[in-house]
Structures are given as C-alpha cells and as structure tokens.
Amino acid sequence: MKKIIFLLYLFSVSVSAQGVIAEIKLDAKNLDDIPQQAVSQLGEDIAYYLENTQWTFEDLPTDFKIQATIYLDSYTESGYQKIYTGKAFWGNGDDQKYFDKSWQFAFNQGDALIRSRSFNALSSFLDYWVLTIMGGDLDTWNQFGGSQLYTEARQVARLGTSNSFSLGWKERLEDIEKLSRNQDFRKMKFAYYEAIDQWDSGQKEEALKALNDFMKNLEVSIKRRDSRIFTQNFLNAKYQELGDFIWEVGDLSLFQRLMKVDEDHREHYNEVLADW
Secondary structure, three states: OHHHHHHHHHHHOOOOOOOEEEEEEEEOOOOOHHHHHHOOOHHHHHHHHHHHOOOOOOOOOOOEEEEEEEEEEEEEEEOOEEEEEEEEEEEOOOOOEEEEEEEEEEOOOOOOOOOOOOOOOOHHHHHHHHHHHHHHHHOOOOOOOOHHHHHHHHHHHHHHHOOOOOOOHHHHHHHHHHHHHOHHHHHHHHHHHHHHHHHHOOOHHHHHHHHHHHHHHHHHHOOOHHHHHHHHHHHHHHHHHHHHHHHHHOOHHHHHHHHHHOHHHHHHHHHHHHOO
16 A cells, blocks of 8 residues: 555655655744754754755655654853753654653754764764664565664664763663564564555455464564553554454454454444444
C-alpha cells in the first residue's frame, strides 16, 4: 500500500531523492529579550538544515516527515560562548514519538548549521534525531532498513558523551542502542507494512504469513522493557488501522490475539468485533 501511494504521489508532485519535510516549532518565551532575539530565526534555520542536508547516499523511497517542538528554557554566558539549555519533542507525525528532556548548546546569532564529522552540540543534536527517526521509517520499507542510520546516530551520541556539552548524550546513546538492538520490534514494524502491501497486491497467503509474523513479534516486543514504550507508541498510532485491517483479512484468531496484547484499545476492538 505504501508503495502504491508513493507511485500515485509521483504523478502529483516532484519528489526529491533526499526528501525530508521538516515541521519545526521553536519556543523561546522563557528567555530574556536579547537571547530570545538571537534565536528568533533558529527554528527556520533548523528546518532549512533538515530539508537541505543529504542524509543518506542512497535515494530515499519517499519523503520523510520530521517534526520537532523545541523549548529553550535558559541562557547563560561563559566567556565568548552564549549557552542555551532546552528540551524537545521529536517525531514523524505517526508512530514515532520521543521526548528529549535535557539538551545544551552554544549559539551566536548568525551561526551557520553545517553537518560535519566533528561534534557540534547544536547540529549534532539535530543529526541524531533525524537519523533516528529516518532509521525507524526505513525499517518499514525493508527489514532492518534503518540499520546504517541507527549506526550513524549511535556514533553521534558517543561523541556527545565525551564533549563539554554532554548533557543528555548518555541517555541518547542508551536510547539508540535500545532501538537498534530490538529486533523483535523492528521486525514487527516491517511485517505490518509488508502484510498490507501483500494484501493490496492480491497476495492473500503472503499477507497472512506476514501478519502472523507481525503478531508474533508484537507479542514479544510489548513484553520487553527496552521496547515496550516504542511498541505502545506504534499501537497508539495504528490501532484503528490495524484492527480494521485484520477484520478485512477475516482472521478471528489473529484479532483475538491482538485484543489480548493491546488492552489499551480494547474499546475500539470490541466495536470491530461487534461487526464481525
């Protein structure tokens, strides 16, 4: 289904080979007037950086959405450095949702955002989250398709842990390691989209096989501490589509397994079950 949607999309708009659609909000109302003015264009600069950086050497299968709401909480000066601290919500507008509670960086008005192998507390922070979110999205197109981007995000986080602006980088490193090593969760996501693609292509048996793979990995992933929150975010985004899809497939045993695993959305599942 995703591939079909993409083909239709090609006829309506011109799609960049490295397509990132950035939706960035920056809230600096907690800062005094002078530092607030210094970052007044930073949100736009971040969006431009995200959309105009080449994140992979391979063509992306579609445009990927990157959303962020960044809150700048405080400002200090240390010598020539103007230092900001903040927090941010990141996501893809769908199943990926992350809260970064502690971040610190130096910034002077007019500083350019440039991607580099060297660590920079501002641009590396952006790199980490784009790589993480795009890696998660690429996992839905190919099994473990986001592995390279996860590896790059891990490298960024490792550099951050030894930098003078190390606030939050230990936690980011732990998070990307949890994501990349949770094969059940990653296989679950790919199997879900593969099942939909096969079903829409008329490959009923292959779709059912993929759907069973999805359910098996879902049952494992939801029980694991390292992947539970990621799995819950996926279910929160997909439960309606998922329930309706299994109803369309017509496999009652799979639907009953879903109801057992996903207690949070039982009300919706009961409504679907009533129409079985």
